[in-house]
Amino acid sequence: MVCESAVRRLAMLSACVAAAACGRARPTTTPVPTPVTAARPIHTVVPVPSSIEITPTDTFRIDTTTRVVVAAGGGFAAEGIAAYLTNLLGGPLAPAPRTLSAEEAAPPRSVQLALDASKTALGLEGYELVVNRDGVKLTAAQPNGLFYGVQTIRQLLPWSIEHRAAMNRRLWLPGARITDTPRFVWRGAMLDVSRHFIDGEAVKRYIDLMALYKLNRLHLHLSDDQGWRIEIASRPNLTAHGGSTQVGGGAGGFYTKAQFADIVAYATSRFITIVPEIDMPSHTNAALASYPELNCDGVAKPLYTGTNVGFSAFCVEKDSVYAFINDVVKDIAAQVPAPYFHMGGDEVEKLTHDQYIRFVERVQEIITANGKQMIGWGEIAPAKLAPNTIVQHWRRDSAAIHVARGGKVILSPGPKTYLDMKYDSTTTLGLRWAGLIEVRDAYDWNPATLLPEVPETSLLGVEAPLWSETLVKLEDYEFMAFPRLAVLAEVAWSPQGARDWEAFRMRLAHQGPRLSALGVNFYRSPQVPWVTR
């Protein structure tokens, strides 16, 4: 048996050799067979599990006869996860998964998924995984945990698991005993689909990549000055006009109700909660251009395709604005199963402080009346917020006020989590107002000590926003998000004490071929001794 500390020593020894040999690789989307330069750490799972023991000699081989079975009582959700795993292991030719009867033991050399509600210590998202030469057993108290256990199985397998067509791929799992539960319940990513629009298929691809790293919240920034991206039945001009452009003047776009429902369903199948954001009272030019009654002078604004912030605002003294907000909240609330509605609230320059505070409080009433829990960016904290309203910290703001009243906070500190910041001074995409964020900068911080008056008990978790002023194509989004989204996932999931930069960068190095096999356009940070197979 080899445990994590031995792995770290091994990893540190090989890191310098590998770093020198690897240098800065060229972006590529297909794995290039060059000699492996970094010694393989004992495991390469990201985020690192809270407890993991590997026994490399007790290998379990997966072949064309390996069957996934569900222990009796697993039900629909467990069977769905078994089908997902079967597809991953063998594709359509693999033996179909089967649910065992109550008295039936798992057949030899099978991969068994079991739900066991008595394992309360595993919580909603934890799992236990045992692998030896005779078989695999994955146990969780809830389906979410089974899904995360499957992601761990996926990452214990060689990268060719991501490539069903890989010639003669040999799939084996190292012997393992893992017990794993997340540090935070909120492990989020945010996509700004307003500044530049990406379609539902691109969002679903992002969802799949989030799932690989056990992230569970996708916050969609659905409106901003440059575009309105979600169909609202009672306000068709929001999308017809407000969704018709984007930064730079391109065609923009929006999600129809059917397309949005498809995104929500896909996210649900990956145990990811969609968190919709309609940013207000600022960042509203697309709405102001679509409905004149939202403006104080009753005149619709021209569409906007630049990248300034803070210049727009709803006419907050008008009742028609609140009727509008109610229509929008009601419509979107019915389209998302989760209890959250994000009202933005950031970067307001055109209102007085009192106007702003009253606005936030009225919007909170509307959101609550529509059955949702409000989330807002840090600026909302000084308003009278309900204790279950959530404040999302992003820069020096007043999150501590909300903590003092017993409220919860999501951390998205710009200098650590903003995926739109450049990696270094040579990065062509992205912005730099929050600083340059190399991979290590994104890794080396502790959410519990980031803000002096915001202790870990007040944290729901962390989230990495990807603002899209400079991002046009999906490849651009991927380049800024990877590998930093995988970094954020480890910050969000793994216990602080299990996190270590040297060990992490070795594990991350082995995510390279996996991401390549998935066709992800990721940044080859010189801080990581990337391996290519």
Ligand code: TNX
């Ligand atoms: C700040 S973070 C913003 C966004 C920009 C982003 C660019 C926040 C709540 N507002 O409007 O897109 O910076 O990094």
